[in-house]
Amino acid sequence: MSSWERWFAEQRRAREAAGLQRVLHPKPVDEDVVDLAGNDYLSLSGHPEVRQAAAEAALRWGAGAGASRLVSGTTALHAELEGELAAFTGNQAALVFSTGYHANLSAVTALADRDALIVSDAHVHASLIDAARLSRAEVAVVGHNDVDAVRGALAGSGARRAIVLTESVFSVLGDAAPLDELAAACAEHDALLLVDEAHGIGVLGDGGRGLLHARGLAGGPHVVCTATLSKSLGAMGGAVLGSTGLIDHLVNRARPFIFDTGLAPAPTAGALAALRRLRAEPELAAHVHRRGAELADRLGVLRSAGAVLSVPMPSPRTALGAREAVREAGVRVGCFRPPSVPDGVSRLRITSRAGIDEQRWSRAVDVLADVIDEHRRTP
Structure with a gap:
């Protein structure tokens, strides 16, 4: 047995002893x-219209995009989805990625470098944590939903570009971020507020338009939104939404976008069909909340924001x-x-x-x- 195989076995035994083996x-x-x-909060992944759209796209366009989107991997489906996503969430523009993980990696690493400061909520998703590390920026991790700590970190940023990372609804605890206060702090210090709406789109706001839209912050000059297509929209992929200037910058600077093969036609068309279904049935989000409240009450735990x-x-x-x-x-x-x-x-x-x-x-x-x-x- 090689030293590597012995190490693998030792690591597994340690995980098993702690009850952490997966x-x-x-x-x-x-x-x-x-x-x-x-x-799949809205059960749209299995909706007949969504399945049909995905199947037809695969038959028409093929199984994969075939190249990065800057080469020949951008299809008319991508452009259509981006336009409708931006309009639905109240943003100027959108850019679609092969995963939500890539969307977060792209947004953070294209906006931050050694000369920037990242202020990160302690509970953000692993993709944002990894993105902050890869950016090589200084990172200040602050307590969960601690607006005063965010303000303190921004006050010490000096002339550096600063970005605050948070989620609209956090993926483990299910609680919401204080977006109004965070946006005010960012505007005061000319910082960007990057909000991961992975668990907000489809569930929160008017017809599922997200918490940023519900708070009147979508499309704001100091706000960047990231999202996934794999949750409420039942497909796969991710998106960054914001100003046209932001999207132009990402197309030219975001390495996970530039060097990755584009999102395949089937999930692109599936997400587009799911978005249209959500627009046609805005009551779906309210149904999720009613069931969530019922379940929380039966289990004796706090109700979720999403x-x-x-x-x-x-x-x-x-x-x-x-x-x-x-x-x-x-x-x-x-x-x-x-x-x-x-x-x-x-x-x-x-x-x-x-x-x-x-x-x-x-x-x-x-x-x-x-x-x-x-x-x-x-x-």
Whole structure:
């Protein structure tokens, strides 16, 4: 056995001892389970119009984009999606990427360098953390939703360009950022506020236009929005939204955009069809909130600002046990353990969803309430 293989084995044994080993669980296409682990909040991934649009795009354009978007990988579908995304969210322009991860990497690394300051909320997504590291800028990590700490960091930025990183709805705890106060602080110090709306688009604001739109901040001169196409829009990919000047800068400077193959035609068309479906059914977002409130009340936890419900558990092993117990009863939920949780507390992560019939939803709520109550009492 090589030294590397011994090291791999040692690392695995350490993870297993701590209850932190992760494995992949391929799901069959016809699995009979209520999925409350995924991020398909509006159940648009399986909508007939969305599936049809994706299938037709693959047949017409092929399986892949074929090149980076600056070579020959930009299709009419990309331009159409970007125009409608920008209009829907209240921005001048948008740029679509192959993943939401790439959207965050691109926005941060193209806007910040050694001469910039990044002020980052302690709970931002891993993609923003990685982007800040890759930018080579000075990074000040501040307490979660601590506006005073943000103001203090910006006050000490001097003449440097400064960017504040946050999420509209945080992916683990499900709480919302104080966007009004953060935007005011950024405007005061001529800093940019970059808001990841991955868990806001489709769920928050008028018809699911996002929290920035709801707060009247979308398209503002000090605001940059990033988003994903893989959650409420049920496809895959990501986007950066903002001014035409911002998008022009990203096209020319964002390495994850310049050197990556463009988003494939099928998910591009699928996301576009899902966006149009969302415009046609603005009540979908309200349905998600009603279900989320019902579930939070049954489980005795705080209501979520969006669709993500966080249920603290006593330990990683207890969280795993609860997840497996509900799975055996026909319900899938997420299980977040260190290092995926920003505060080190193992949790069940449950998402409220439209598109599940009332009978199956009610049974899933009953299963969750019974199993979680039992496992909370387990040391």
